[in-house]
Amino acid sequence: MLPAQLVEWNRTEAEYPRTSTIAGLFAAQAARTPYAIALVFHGRALSYRELDERSNQLARRLQALGAAPGQLIGVAMERSEWLVAGLLAVLKSGSAYVPLDPAYPRERLALAIADAQMPVLITTASARAQLPPATGCAILDIEDASLAHESSAPVASAVTSSDLAYVIYTSGSTGTPKGVMVEQRNVVNFFTGMDRVLGPGPGVWLAVTSAAFDISVLELLWTLTRGFTVVVHGGEGPVAIAQEIAHHGVTHLQMTPSLARMLTLDEHAYAALGALQHLLLGGEALPAALAAHLRRVFHGKMLNMYGPTETTIWSTCCQIEESGATVSIGRPIANTRIYILDQEFQPVPIGDTGELYIGGEGVARGYWRRPELTAERFLTLPDLEPGRLYRTGDLARFLPGGMIEFLGRADDQIKLRGHRIEPGEIEARLEKSPAVRQAVVVLREDREGDARLVAYLAATQTDAATLRATLAAALPGYMVPAAFVFLDALPLTSNGKIDRKALLRLPPPEWAPSLPAQETAPFSEMEQTVARVLRLALHLPNAGLTDNFFDLGAHSLTIAEAHAMLQQEMGREFPLLDLFQYTSIRALAAHLGGKGQNAAASRLSERAARRRMARQKEAAAK
DSSP: OOOOHHHHOOOOOOOTTTTOOOOHHHHHHHHHHHTTTEEETEEEEEHHHHHHHHHHHHHHHHHHHTTTTOOOEEEEEOHHHHHHHHHHHHHHHHEEEEOTTTOOOOHHHHHHHHHHTTTEEOOOOHTTTTOOOTTTTEEEETTGGGGGGSOOOOOOOOOOOEEEEEEEEETTTTTTEEEEEEEEEHHHHHHOOOOOOHSSSOOOEEEEEOOOTTTHHIIIIGGGTTTTTEEOOOOOOOHHHHHHHHHHHHEEEEEOOOHHHHHHHHHHHHHHGGOSSEEEEEOHHHHHHHHHHHHTTTOSSEEEHHHHHHGOOEEEEOOOSOOSSOOOBBEETTTTTEEEEEETBBBOOOOOEEEEEEEEETTTOTTTOOOOHHHHHHHETTOSSEEEEEEEEEEEEEETTEEEEEEEEEEOOETTTTEEEEEHHHHHHHHTTTEEEEEEEEEEESSTOOOOOEEEEEEEEEOOHHHHHHHHHHGGGSSSSSSEEEEOOOOOTTTTTTTTHHHSSSOOOOOOSOOOOOHHHHHSHHHHHHHHHHHTTTTTTOTTTOOOTTTTOOOHHHHHHHHHHHHHHTTSSOTTHHHHHSHHHHHHHHHHHHHOOOOHHHHHHHHHHHHHHHHHHTTTTO
């Protein structure tokens, strides 16, 4: 029998429209407010009526190409208002969407396209150039002029609330990404939960998250079924976010703590947060110090959110009034139940640590074409829960008042800047190299707020640059280790397993310059200034003059800090984009000193820098 306190804390029953679909809810909102602004992107605006009609035209074309309930349709597009139209079109056609980020390596995208067996892929000409060949898959260009000739009337579909809404691919421990299947009813229930958390009143939401992450469903779909204006973020760095908050009167913003920390490094972005009414933080642990720092400028409703993709976006929520030593992940949202169990699947006493299990209406169907893995992670424990429970692998404990404290992982899974990473996937890639006998990837945080992946290797006849290039061709940038450490042998525990804790006790990795010291010593005054600041801000004391600081482990957070320090040191402002475009001490010093490239080369370099920055920003937003 369950403890009475646990029963009481799990009383989250709430009515929700069980037979409704996402597309139906959006169509109803569009009918109520046809002339209200639904989407804004780079100064272009779409009303609810325009978005409804455009998505109807796309849905009709999708159905002609084979879209129907049970089918998965790929959506691979850059951020824009048409991305949202594409997602809605897939849902209106009755199919489920599979979001694909064009910035990901082709091999990674090819795995998802092949696994999903999608009949149609929605994209654009520019995004398609970044994608792998999609054999047996029809391509629908969302910018195709002939779409305007399709009827914009509502589209008939046999979709029901038990059909799939989307499949999102996450890192897999076996070396292959896995697709999480989320049903329409899961999402509609989540919408009801967010009504209770955020209130029904519409506002202006700045959407900063890639569609490849499930929290975009809150930003792009809950909002549009509730009458919000959604501003699709298309700028560069903290300053652009600050400008969009001010220009559009943004009321709601959701981001990872890592992105929030980056915003606090820029005084304009930090101050801009004070204009918000709601600030949602989630995707990774929220440090109490960061929450307190945000509270100095933000006085609205600050929420710490928790939830895996397998239980539909967010499962618990905590409103942060005052920051203590830790920040709780709160209580379960509507129709969600939380259990903290021991290894025998029995509830642990209040205050004791156990593994966190989630039940209720948010529990997803399982993993696409992975029945064994589904059976392993989605459990039936009838003595506890009438439906299935998802085993999160997270450690937690109930506090005396019913709040939940997150205590880390029970396994080796890693959360880095909002991304869920299975180290086994990276390790499997590394061990495909003939020179690598054994590989272990761990997360090190040798400086507070600056967590990085480090690969420890027992290997011969190879080097870090070769391994880094191999991984970068197959994995998203956030999964490529910042450092590679070569050992004669990896440490073992007494029972013969890899001792990951022993690796974390080793000294922090040191960076070596790629060229001899006499060739990389700064010469000009500008080079000396840039070298001094970058080596300090990026925590790369041995970076050479021509070393690419992204190859040495720099990421969006440290780049933002370096940008702020350089502006202060030089006494003038310059775009954050410069650090993504000129990626070595020498190149950046030459640019800042006025020794830039010719105009044509500069334009090409800027486009490459924007693509790099887009990839880096994904590491800071779930």
